Amino acid sequence: MTNLVIVESPAKAKTIEKYLGKGFTVRSSYGHIRDIQKKGMGIDIPNGFAPQYEISPDKKKTVSELKKLAKTAETVWLATDEDREGEAIAWHLAEALNLNVAETKRIVFHEITQTAIQKAIAEPRTVDMDLVDAQQARRILDRIVGFELSPVLWKKIRTGLSAGRVQSVAVRLIVEREREIDAFESExxxxxxxxxxxxxxxxxxxxxxxxxxxxxxxxxxxxxxxxxxxxxxxxxxxxxxEKPAKKSPKPPFTTSTLQQEAASKLGFSVKQTMSVAQRLYESGKITYMRTDSLNLSEEALASASKVIASQYGDAFVHTRRYKTKKADAQEAHEAIRPTDFSVSEVSGERNEQRLYQLIWRRAIASQMADARxxxxxxxxxxxxxxxxxxxxxxxxxxxxxxxxxxxxxxxxxxxxxxxxxxxxxxxxxxxxxxxxxSRAPARYNEASLVRTLEEMGIGRPSTYAPTIDTIQARGYVVKEDREGQPRNYRQLELTADGIDAETLTEMAGSEKNKLFPTDIAGIVTDFLVKHFGDVLDYQFTAHVEDEFDEIAQGKESWQQMLQNFYQQFHPRVEAAEDVSREEAGQSRALGNDPTTGKPMFVKIGRFGPYVQLGDGENDEKPTFASLVTGQKMDTIKLEEALELFKLPRVVGEAPEGFSASAIDGTVFSVEKGQEIIAKQGPFGPYLEYGPKKYAPIKGFDPLAITLEESMALIEAKIVAEAEKIVRVFEGTDVVILKGRWGPYITDVTTKKNAKIAKTEDPQKLTLEECQKRLDEAPEPKKRGRAAAKKTTAKKAPAKKVATKKAPAAKKS
Structure with missing residues (x-):
């Protein structure tokens, strides 16, 4: 073998190997192969913040294979992506494969076309260590912040929480916007x-x-x-x-503007946009999709002009060269564009077609004349x-x-x-x-959060999607739709008969795919702002990004930058050890119950926020009540908290009986005269309509729900339970039920479940086939306290190690 080319993605490897031909073997590293070791912080702070790297366990086989290939190759070409992450991967590959970094050939290209690949091969360079240092500084700083801050949150607020330089700032934006909305008084x-x-x-x-x-x-x-x-x-x-006017096109897409436009026009999440764009790039259809440059190459400009003139006429051609606001825009050469402007549509998966056409239209329009x-x-x-x-x-x-x-x-x-x-x-x-x-400030959706982060200079294009993913996975933010509330308004209409005035009703405040902070997000944000204000300061976070850019340009030492940060940061971590859990925001006094005189608090627990009546003094046990949907720790008042202790609440007695029969003869029912009770559980409010008979309360206030509304919810639950049974095999424990994802096989005794393919008719399955699938199915996972105790007992030593490791995995 003469030449070994190493890229990040296996999909990209196939395309590039086709263009290079004989004499070239192209292999993939499957992304990063090394990272800071998991055990401990993995950073030698006294020794110049030296990171201690290790090959990821799932990449050891890949590295071993690449080593063998590298030994037999005359030349190794590192062809990872052209951004800082790609440069760092190239450096890690050189280190892991025992290559001479100063001599190993490094090639970059922003599009996977034959011309671009051959040009890159003709103009190799070496690994840019300034870019590597910038990525390394970011990774180390984020590890330090996560490793040192997260345990503070565990001790002072709740285990399992995490903090991060960009992550926590994004959460702060969402929390502060929610508080603006809460404080807003409509006029x-x-x-x-x-x-x-x-x-x-x-x-x-x-x-x-x-x-x-x-x-x-x-x-x-x-x-x-x-x-x-x-x-x-x-x-x-x-x-x-009458005045003449014109409209000018927008520039071609950058990463963030693509994420925003795909959200508004295609309904894509940020993560989905990047996933689809990655596939388009790897298949050679678009240029590199992580960029904040607005530039288009001269070759691209000429190609676009030719296509526009051919399809629409010379009058529609207007060559534009857009200037990127940021001088060092993401080390990328071009904005996102098609690799071939003459191709307006592509084949493949539907979302790829839709996103490609959006990219093609935006890029081609940027080189067209103004509308008059x-x-x-x-x-x-x-x-x-x-x-x-x-x-x-x-x-x-x-x-x-x-x-x-x-x-x-x-x-x-x-x-x-x-x-x-x-x-x-x-x-x-x-x-x-x-x-x-008047309207309250709009809640963030994913696209508007990306726009705000970009405008404030926080994070970079490659960080937005994982950041938004992380804050949802950590339970700080939920993305969901919420129904509006009815609101009356007055309307006057002038007609031939005079003025008609009437009161009408509209639904106000409905939300779709918006980001809502949880109560724990508010507590963590307040704690971090109070004790680590610099880390969560918007200008500071943006300034850190600028410092990374300075390192990338060779203008600043990465060790000195980290030293300056750590000298201010670490003393605050040590000082936070003295903060009490109450001061950390775990508890807020609401006042005293006017009837008993007992103090009342709102607190955060394992299952969310709750109110506590009594302080447990004099051996008197406090009483508790969970907050209901829509109530918040920040804003709940004593009067509202007192109402919560009215649950459980007897709504009334069922005025009529109602039943529904399943195909196996099982009857689900509520009897006439059955007491209906509204309760609050750890997962929300519900109705109890008999022993072990429950129906969730959705869309209603458990403190105000009427008997009529309750019966409608109960009847819907009874019908759903009856319809859940699809098929019963008489004389056996085997049943086919309807689940969330479709029908499935279950054994009512062993609780084992087996799948049914979407293309299969459950009515045609035999008992023998169902039994065979159940025999081959894995044992059901044990749930509940007994299972938890058993797991804890078995894994006690491992848990101790995991506690030490956990901070090292935290990322912003």
């Missing part, structure tokens, strides 16, 4: 909009015009008075202004209110330009207006004044 105004009829000289209606009043009314009385005056006046066109428009603004005079004006706006596209391929968000675009002249009369149409409430 309202009344806004007028509607339609007017455009009249000709014979007073015939020849068109309709959408109008509005720019200023809002403070009160309903003001709005009603205006409508009365309006109904008595004459309307006419007072002014008509004509914008018209019309002011409409009211004869009996000279100081007042109604306004109509419209626009006409005179030349599509880039809009031919890439539509911008159309929220503020106006429709066309009919031809009008100064003095032309208008008639009253459907005019409505609606009560409009």
């Amino acid at each position: 309202y105004v009344f806004r007028l909009q509607g339609k007017l009829g455009l009249l000709d000289t014979q007073q015939n209606t020849v068109g309709e015009v959408d109008v509005k009043r720019n200023a809002a009314f403070d009160t309903e009385e003001e709005a009603e008075s205006f409508l009365k005056m309006l109904s008595q006046g004459q309307l006419s066109v007072a002014s008509l202004e 428009l004509k914008r018209t603004t019309v002011e409409i005079a009211i004869s009996n209110m000279p100081a007042e004006k109604l306004v109509a706006k419209g626009e006409v596209i005179e030349f599509e330009g880039f809009l031919k391929v890439y539509q911008l968000d159309a929220d503020n675009e106006e429709g066309m207006l009919p031809p009008m002249t100064i003095g032309q009369a208008l008639s009253l149409g459907a005019l409505v004044v609606r009560q409009s409430y």
Whole structure:
């Protein structure tokens, strides 16, 4: 073998080997092969923060195979990704394979095409140790923060928590936004909009015009008075202004803008976007997808111009060279673009097709002419209110330009207006004044969080997806949809018969795929801000990123940068040892119960926040109640906490019996006269409607749910239980049930489960086949306290070691 080329991804290896041909063997390292050792911190702080690396257990076989290949190769080419992580992987490979770092050939390319690969081979370099040092500094600093901060959280708040330089700042953003929303007090105004009829000289209606009043009314009385005056006046066109306008395309995608646009237009999560983009890159369809550069190569510009001229005409071509705000943008050469502009669609998995087309359109549009428009603004005079004006706006596209391929968000675009002249009369149409409430600041979704982190200079493109993953996995943030609450509003409508006023209802505050902080997120954020303010300071975190960039450019020593940080950080860790659990935010006093005089606290426990009545003095046992959905540790008041002790609450007795029969004859039911009790459990509120009969309470307040609402939930639960049984094999313990992911086989005695393929009809399975699958299925996992005790007893020594190891695994 003459040449060994090592890349990160096996998918990439196949593509590159095809381009290089004979004499080249391409193999994959499958990402990182070494990391800081798991045992202890793995960093020798007194000795210049020297990291102690070890080959990852799952990569030992890979490294062994690469070593054998490297020994027989005349030349080894390190072709890992072109960012800092890729540079670090190349260095680790050189170290692990006993290669001379100063002489080993390093090649980079931002697209997997034959031209790019051959050019890289023709222009090799060596490993850039400045980039390696920058990545190493980031990894070491994040290990130090996680290793030293996380145990503090375990001792002072709760075991299993973690902290990280970027992770904790992202959580802080979400927590502070939630508190802004909690503190927000909505105000309202009344806004007028509607339609007017455009009249000709014979007073015939020849068109309709959408109008509005720019200023809002403070009160309903003001709005009603205006409508009365309006109904008595004459309307006419007072002014008509036409102005040329243009719209320019946005630059091609960077990592963060791709994540944001894929979220808004395709509904992708940040993680999904990066996963799909990775596959497109590895198959040679797009350029490297981790970049914050807006630059396009001269070759790409020429290719785009050629395609635009060919498909749309020369008038649509407008070559643009975008400047990246950050001078050292992610060490990348180009923005994200197709490798071949002439290919507007690709084959493959549907999401790959959709994301590719989004990338192609954005990149091609960035090299197209501006869209030219004509914008018209019309002011409409009211004869009996000279100081007042109604306004109509419209626009006409005179030349599509880039809009031919890439539509911008159309929220503020106006429709066309009919031809009008100064003095032309208008008639009253459907005019409505609606009560409009001010909105609280918007909660973050994944895309808006990425945008904010980028704007603040926190993290880098490659860190956003894992950061958002981590804060959800650690239980600091949940991503979910939440229903809005009904809200009344007033509406006044001007008709031919006068003014109709009515109260209507709307759903306000509904959320979709938003990031909500948990109570533990607030406690941890407050603790870290108070005792480690520098680490969670937004400007400090952004400054650290700038220092990594300085190291990457060879302008700063990575050891000195870490030394400066650690001198300030470590003393705070030591000081935090003296903080009490109460001071750490574990407990907040709410006041005293007016009936008993006992103190009441809100605390955080294993299953979430709860209130405690009594302090346990004088051998008197306190009583507890869990917070219900929507209540928060930060904001719950004494009066609300007292209400929680009304649970369990007897809702009433079932007015009628209800039952549903399963196919095996099992009857699920509630009897007439059965007491219905609302309770609160560790996993939320529920209804008890008989011995071991429960129905979850969803969408209702357990303190206010009515008997009628309770019966609807219970009946739905009974029907669901009856429908769960798909098939029963008489005389056996084998049953086919309907589960969350479809039907499955179970043995009601042993509790063993076996799968049924989606393509299979459960009604056609024989008892013998079901029994065979159950025999081959793994034993069910033991649950509950007994299982936990057994596991703990067996693994006691290992647990001690794991406790030492755990901090080393924490990442931001």
